[in-house]
Amino acid sequence: MNTLIFRTVAPFLTALMALFSIFVLLRGHNEPGGGFIGGLIAVSALAIFGIANGISAVRRALWFHPMAISAFGLFIACLAGLMSAAFGVPFMTGLWVYPVVLGVEIPLSSVMLFDIGVYLVVVGAITSIALALEAGDDT
Amino acid sequence: MEFPFVLLIGLFFAAAVYLMLSKFLVRVLLGVVLLGNGVNLLLFTNGRILRDVPPIIPDGHDVPATLTANPLPQALILTAIVISFSFFAFLLVLVYRAYQDLGTDNGNEMRLAEPEDDPLPPTGY
Amino acid sequence: MTADTMGLTFLAFCLPFLGALIAPALTRLLGHHAAWPLALVPLAVFFHFLGFNAEIARGEIVTGGYAWVPSYNVSFSWLIDGLSLAFLLLISGIGALIVLYSGGYLKGHPHQGRFFSFILMFMGSMLGVVASDSFLMLFVFWELTSITSFLLIGFDHAREASRRAALQALIVTGGGGLFLLAGLLLIWDVTGVTQFSLLMSFGPELRTSPFYLAILFLVLGGAFTKSAQFPFHFWLPNAMEAPTPVSAYLHSATMVKAGVYLLMRLNPVMGATPAWETILPAIGGLTLLVGAVLAIRQTDLKLMLAYTTVASLGMLVMLTGFGSEHAIAAAALYLVAHSLFKGALFMVAGLIDHETGTRDITRLGGLRRAMPVTFLAALLAALSMGGLPPFFGFLAKEEIYAALAGGSLRQVAFTAAAVIGNGLMFAVAFAVALKPFLGAPTQTPKHAHEGPALLWIGPMLLAVTGLVIGLFSAVAHVLLTMPLASAISGAPQTITISAMPHLSLAFGLSLLTVAFGVGVFLMLDRARAAANRLVEDIGWGPDRGFDQGMTGLVRAASAISRLVQPGRMETYMTATFTVIALALIVPPALYGEWPRLPVWPAGMPFHELAVMVLAAVGIAAVLMANNRLTAIVALGIQGFCVALLFLLFGAPDLAFTQFMIETLSVVILALVMTRLKLTPRDPRPLREKIPDGAIAVACGLGFALYLLKVTQGRFDTALSDFFNLYSKTIAHGANVVNVIIVDFRGTDTLGEIAVVMVTGLAILSIIRIRKGRVSP
Structure with missing residues (x-):
């Protein structure tokens, strides 16, 4: 698999897939998609990158430890749930705001924050599993 | 429409059980994967099969315009897929590490926790 | 109050x-x-x-x-x-x-x-x-x-x-x-x-209840174990x-x-029935004789006293169940008297042990000069235990004989048991009170001398109380024993017996007891040898039975554990899936709740059928692959087919997820499997294939039948309708599946992503265990 073409294309492919994964994540509320699917697409992107350039490259590219990303995702998801406490409504109640940026109304919600948390958990946990398995006895 | 699904699911379960009855852990692992898929299909079929219309509400409507597929089993299955993958990965690593330490994937040869000639517990006071 | x-x-x-x-x-x-x-x-x-x-x-x-x-x-x-x-x-x-x-x-x-x-x-x-x-x-x-x-x-x-x-x-x-x-x-x-x-x-009500016998046996089970009645007497000497x-x-x-x-x-509520008046005296009398004979056998002061305690308890049970007014009075008197003299004698035995370092009666002698106070206490207690006037024990024994003696066979038998038991106890009492103190001084592990006041005050006081009650019996009767006897019998009782010897049948029996007791005391060594022979001839006792029972319990428990948990995964799996198959198939068979014969859906498009057949082929390939790597590749086929099925039947979200997961699974599996140097083949012999296959087919059939039955039933769409209705209006989302996941059932999802993360952590730590690294 370590062909020149693959190694050349892989970073671009990865970037493209990562971008696509975020797109899938964000549109998930109204079209097919969401945190789980988006996260899995991102993991695939990283897997391709890893196969092409080695796992140390993936670790460098991620900057954070994948488990830390996963934990941060769980933290965000909890935060999204707990935000409702500030408004005196039950845990996990969806909260929506519609700020207008540059003349475009952008719907933001605690639900979306929660979905981002799901995304990060999936990306972090599964990437860390894949990396650990790929690393195998190397280290 | 459910009947072909029923047959397929029966096959999934039978194959999964057959694989899990093997003493080789890799086969058991494959059985677990098949079982996960079988259960997901079972849930899906339990919610009744409806062809081709995803449960997405079109623009300009507040409720689905036509009869759509049942969204509830889909939501259940979506998370189930991810969880069963995690479970599968965990089992895989267990098998892998067991192989590294014990040199076999035959469950019957792994007797570290339950030795074959376990002595009788002490009968004194 | x-x-x-x-x-x-x-x-x-x-x-x-x-x-x-x-x-x-x-x-x-x-x-x-x-x-x-x-x-x-x-x-x-x-x-x-x-x-x-x-x-x-x-x-x-x-x-x-x-x-x-x-x-x-x-x-x-x-x-x-x-x-x-x-x-x-x-x-x-x-x-x-x-x-x-x-x-x-x-x-x-x-x-x-x-x-x-x-x-x-x-x-x-x-x-x-x-x-x-x-x-x-x-x-x-x-x-x-x-x-x-x-x-x-x-x-x-x-x-x-x-x-x-x-x-x-x-x-x-x-x-x-x-x-x-x-x-x-x-x-x-x-x-x-x-x-x-x-x-x-x-x-x-209690006596005529159909449960009377059951109640009696259960209550006796509690009372006889606690009061060390034969055959539960063995724990007391130990x-x-x-x-x-x-x-x-x-x-x-x-x-x-x-x-x-x-x-x-x-x-008062359970007595005076044939069962009560048979079981209690019989077991009590037996215990009396067994305890007395075993007491003679011992040379250890404490063990001698322990067996006489067994005998005395037997006496009390016998009297309680004997069923005459004098018997209740006798039980009341003997109860109090026994507590006093036996407590005192035990403390004397402990005192001798404490001061000389031994309790073996054959190694003790001549302590009367070194321990005069102890000797006095022991003598007073023994006189009461032996039933000599004017001590409390005498009153009790007179009353016992008055209660038991009579012309019927039953009365004669129990009187004989009482005389023998009392005679043997008489001998033991004086053996304990006289042997260590009289005769020539012997060499003991410690140099013997009188114990401190803390040690002799107790036995002395108890022994003296026995004498005082005997002397002032009229007062004691009014204050203590008459209310006691009245409570036992459930009706007012009067007790008149006093320490003044008076000619009667009971007094004659008392004299007989003393004579027998003195005889045994004088020939104690020979009596001991005879009792020893008797016990050795029997050879087995409940004490050894207890050990055998305990060992048997451990062996049985371990055998059952080994049977249920043989340490073979196949056994566990086979048991599990057999039960599942039975649970799915037996109930419909019992109640005739089979599903209706299904019909093949008309107008099923070719591509749908093709995907299903492909999935079946994938499964078959997994099953039939001899090589594990082939099986892994084949596993991918059925996964992608499932994803296609989701796509075809209105679940694009599921389809995408399944695609991604399936890809990752196969990649990871291949990654790991190529690293394991597995034997290329893992054949299953035919004698395993057939039962395994049967269980597998039964499970598959069971699930298929269950699913068929479910889909033929009425479908309650209330929940799905709810989600469809409110997905957009309340939760502002058009993709109902996603809205359910992140909003309606958000707390569930929170738990699930926590599981995913914990699994990641677990996998990481399992891999790291061997590497011996603490942190990355």
């Missing part, structure tokens, strides 16, 4: 437990002198209950208590009548002396504080047993005495013999307690009352592993009498 006395009585029941709480600290502070302040606890209890004496002697009953669990009609309530009062006074009075005795006996022992604590706890439990009005309270205190007795017998827990004796006593008496609980619950069921004070008027104060207190004067107490308590 006024509120004040009620509070004080409650305090009296709590006081021993409070004392147990402070005993260790107090002992650390004062050393063995802590015995003096701690003895005030039972003394205070003693005088509190002595205050009820006048009321009880008038024939009144004192009750009181507090609600405990009102919803179950359970109360902490007490009932004090002549029976309870006699026990309460014995327990607290002897208890005070025992605490003092322990102070001297265990002087300098590192755990003396703990010992005081246990003894006081036991005292509190025992007071509770004899004063309980409520059944449940009786049971709780009953088991508490078993537990504290366990702690006390095993006090010297470094020795195996102690541990064995403690466990044995706990199993026998604690197990008996469970029988008692069952019996009490049955009584509750039959009569509808949970208190002894109310039970007293339910005698006829309990002599305990320090002597424990033997004197629990295993002669108080705890072992709990069973007798229970029988006496129930005598």
Whole structure:
């Protein structure tokens, strides 16, 4: 698999897939998609990158430890749930705001924050599993 | 429409059980994967099969315009897929590490926790 | 009962437990002198209950208590009548002396504080047993005495013999307690009352109930184990592993009498039936003879006394069930007399052991000069035990013979048993009281000299009490024994016997007993040899049976474990899936709830069918692949087919997820599997293939039938309708599946992503274990 073409294309492919994964994540509320699917697409992107350039490259590219990303995702998801406490409504109640940026109304919600948390958990946990398995006895 | 699904699911379960009855852990692992898929299909079929219309509400409507597929089993299955993958990965690593330490994937040869000639517990006071 | 006395009585029941709480600290502070302040606890209890004496002697009953669990009609309530009062006074009075005795006996022992604590706890439990009005309270205190007795017998827990004796006593008496609980619950069921004070008027109902025999056997199961009746007598001699104060207190004067107490308590409502008057005297008489013969056999002072205690308990049970008025009076007299002289003799035995270093009667002799006070106490107690006038024991024995003697075969048989038993006990009593003190002084491990006052004050006081009661019997009868006998029989009783010998049949039997006893005493060595021969000829006893039972229990448990958990995963899996298959197939077969014959859907497009067939082919390939790597690749086929099916049937979200997961699974599997140097083939022999295949087919069939039945049923769309209706209007999302995941069922999803993360952590740590790295 370590062909020149693959190694050349892989970073671009990865970037493209990562971008696509975020797109899938964000549109998930109204079209097919969401945190789980988006996260899995991102993991695939990283897997391709890893196969092409080695796992140390993936670790460098991620900057954070994948488990830390996963934990941060769980933290965000909890935060999204707990935000409702500030408004005196039950845990996990969806909260929506519609700020207008540059003349475009952008719907933001605690639900979306929660979905981002799901995304990060999936990306972090599964990437860390894949990396650990790929690393195998190397280290 | 459910009947072909029923047959397929029966096959999934039978194959999964057959694989899990093997003493080789890799086969058991494959059985677990098949079982996960079988259960997901079972849930899906339990919610009744409806062809081709995803449960997405079109623009300009507040409720689905036509009869759509049942969204509830889909939501259940979506998370189930991810969880069963995690479970599968965990089992895989267990098998892998067991192989590294014990040199076999035959469950019957792994007797570290339950030795074959376990002595009788002490009968004194 | 006024509120004040009620509070004080409650305090009296709590006081021993409070004392147990402070005993260790107090002992650390004062050393063995802590015995003096701690003895005030039972003394205070003693005088509190002595205050009820006048009321009880008038024939009144004192009750009181507090609600405990009102919803179950359970109360902490007490009932004090002549029976309870006699026990309460014995327990607290002897208890005070025992605490003092322990102070001297265990002087300098590192755990003396703990010992005081246990003894006081036991005292509190025992007071509770004899004063309980409520059944449940009786049971709780009953088991508490078993537990504290366990702690006390095993006090010297470094020795195996102690541990064995403690466990044995706990199993026998604690197990008996469970029988008692069952019996009490049955009584509750039959009569509808949970208190002894109310039970007293339910005698006829209880005796005529169809459950009477069951109740009787259950109650006897509790009483006979606690009071060491044959064949449960074996734990009592073994309990002599305990320090002597424990033997004197629990295993002669108080705890072992709990069973007798229970029988006496129930005598008014359960007695006077053929079963009662057959079983009790028969077992009691047997125990009397067995205990007396085994006592002769021993050379250890404590063991001799222990077996005579077994014999005495047998005597008490025999009298309680004998069924004549004199028998009840005799039981009342003997109960009190026995507690006094046996407690004293045990303490003497401990005292001799403490001062000389041995308890073996063949190695002791000539101590009368070195230990004159002890000798006096021993002699006084032995005279009472031997039943010589004017001691209390004499009164009891006269009354026993008056009760038993008669012309019928039954009376003759039990009289003979009593004469033999009493004669043997007479011999043992004087063997204990005379042999160590008379004759030529012998060499003992320690240089013998008189013990400190803490040690001889107890036996002396008890022995003297035996004499005083004998001399002033008229007063004692009014104050103590007549109310006691009245409570046992359930009707007022009069006792007139006095220490003045008078010519009668009973006196003649007494003379016979003494003559027999003196004869055995003079030929003790030969009698011992004869008893030894007898026991060796039998060769097996319940004590050895207990060991065999315990070993058998361990073996059986281990064999069952090995049968159920052979350590073979196949066995577990086979069992699991067999049960699943049966659970799916048997119920519809039993109730005829099979699904209707399905029809193949008309107009199914070719591509849908093709995907399904492809999935089936993928599965078949997984099954048939000889090589594991081939199987893994084939696994991908069915996964992608499932994803396609989701896509075709209106679930794009699922399809995408399944695609991604399936890709990752195959990649990871291949990644790992290429690293394992597995044997290329893992064949399954045919003799495994067939049963495995059968189970697999049964499971598959079961699930298919179940699913078919479900899909043929009515479908409740309420939940799905709810989500469809509110997905956009409330949750502002058009993708209903996603809205359910992140909004409606968000808390579920939170749990699920937590699981995903924890799995990641687990995998990481499993991989890292071998690498021995702590952190990345």
